[in-house]
Amino acid sequence: MNFRARAETIAWGAQRASAAVLGVCVLVHLATILYAVRGGLTAAEILGRTRGSAALALFYGLFVVAVSIHAPLGLRTIARETFGWRGGALDLAAAAVAVFLVWFGWRAVGGLFG
Amino acid sequence: MSATIEARIWRGGAAGKFETFSVPRRESQTVLDVVTFIQRKLDPTLSYRFACRVGMCGSCAMTVNGRPRWTCRTHVARLGDGPLTVEPLANLPRIKDLAVDMAPFFDKWAKAGGKFVPSAAEGADFARVEPESEARRQADAGIECIGCAVCYSACDLVSWNPDYLGPAALNRAWTLVNDVRDGGQEARLSAVAGDAGCHACHSQQSCREHCPKSLNPTASIAGLKRASLRAAWKGGA
Numbered sequence: 001m002n003f004r005a006r007a008e009t010i011a012w013g014a015q016r017a018s019a020a021v022l023g024v025c026v027l028v029h030l031a032t033i034l035y036a037v038r039g040g041l042t043a044a045e046i047l048g049r050t051r052g053s054a055a056l057a058l059f060y061g062l063f064v065v066a067v068s069i070h071a072p073l074g075l076r077t078i079a080r081e082t083f084g085w086r087g088g089a090l091d092l093a094a095a096a097v098a099v100f101l102v103w104f105g106w107r108a109v110g111g112l113f114g
Numbered sequence: 115m116s117a118t119i120e121a122r123i124w125r126g127g128a129a130g131k132f133e134t135f136s137v138p139r140r141e142s143q144t145v146l147d148v149v150t151f152i153q154r155k156l157d158p159t160l161s162y163r164f165a166c167r168v169g170m171c172g173s174c175a176m177t178v179n180g181r182p183r184w185t186c187r188t189h190v191a192r193l194g195d196g197p198l199t200v201e202p203l204a205n206l207p208r209i210k211d212l213a214v215d216m217a218p219f220f221d222k223w224a225k226a227g228g229k230f231v232p233s234a235a236e237g238a239d240f241a242r243v244e245p246e247s248e249a250r251r252q253a254d255a256g257i258e259c260i261g262c263a264v265c266y267s268a269c270d271l272v273s274w275n276p277d278y279l280g281p282a283a284l285n286r287a288w289t290l291v292n293d294v295r296d297g298g299q300e301a302r303l304s305a306v307a308g309d310a311g312c313h314a315c316h317s318q319q320s321c322r323e324h325c326p327k328s329l330n331p332t333a334s335i336a337g338l339k340r341a342s343l344r345a346a347w348k349g350g351a
């Protein structure tokens with residue numbers, strides 16, 4: 001397979017795989033929220049539980065990675081189909097969105113954890 | 115049912131308008147019969163295409179009441195009592211009246227590696243392909259395509275991205291991917307997995323819904339996605 005075909009194929013595989021991870025993450029996230037607010041928690045109480053929890057940092061860290069793979073690939077497809085934008089500049093823009101999402105996502109996770 | 119059919123027929127090329135004809139209703143009348151009646155009795159300048167009239171050649175497809183269909187096997191009676199609207203197929207350049215330019219459609223078959231590449235030397239014995247083998251069954255599922263472009267005309271992705279190879283060309287490529295005698299698989303997978311190829315398909319099955327031969331190009335495209343993923347995995351390690 002040539003480079004372009006391999007790249008497109010890997011992008012497709014990455015989007016399917018990240019979708020599967022996201023499916024699980026969203027369910028766990030929703031269940032956690034429902035459980036956490038049952039007794040009417042305050043922000044301080046929530047932070048009290050999340051600080052120092054390695055499991056939480058790991059889970060949300062993974063969640064952020066899955067989002068950062070899935071969303072830029074989806075936006076890239078929309079840009080192609082809706083605006084006819086294709087080629088190297090589009091790939092760079094998608095990569096920039098990925099970096100942005102990882103950076104801010106992990107910063108938010110760091111805020112809950114640290 | 116009324117004794118006559120009010121047929122609105124597209125006249126002209128990309129720019130044009132509908133013209134209405136009154137055609138006597140008959141038993142077992144097909145949309146192609148209506149168009150042929152108009153051309154023979156009412157207006158000999160009407161252009162359209164057909165050949166076999168029995169659903170084999172794939173040349174008579176048009177947009178009938180908004181849906182792409184094979185007109186030689188579409189019975190007017192089954193479309194209800196309202197006016198009949200016939201336009202050329204969507205997603206292809208209009209030449210004149212009901213005839214479109216099929217060249218972009220078939221060019222994509224070539225682009226998608228739709229040509230058989232023999233792997234055996236000339237004069238070699240017949241290859242033996244088990245009828246029950248998985249590859250043979252996969253190829254069988256897609257092989258009855260008549261090249262009518264109904265699926266191509268029904269595919270939104272083609273209208274959004276004119277370079278998209280489309281359901282029929284990709285279905286053809288899949289039948290060859292499953293042809294154990296073919297020696298051109300590497301080039302074919304490169305051709306179908308580019309940025310306007312199988313991975314762009316939304317899998318919403320409009321092609322399958324409209325295919326008059328009840329083929330399932332979506333499944334063929336899913337097969338190409340898996341095959342290219344396997345190839346990328348192996349080659350990329």
Ligand code: SF4
Pocket residue numbers: 268269270271272280281314315316317318319320321322331332335
């Ligand atoms: S399933 Fe794929 S090929 Fe078929 S109509 Fe939808 S986008 Fe087009």
Ligand code: SF4
Pocket residue numbers: 258259260261262263264265266281282285324325326327328329331
């Ligand atoms: S797959 Fe079906 S609709 Fe598409 S060209 Fe072949 S026969 Fe026609």
Ligand code: FES
Pocket residue numbers: 164165166167168169170171172173174175184185186187
């Ligand atoms: S005329 Fe041949 S398929 Fe309709």
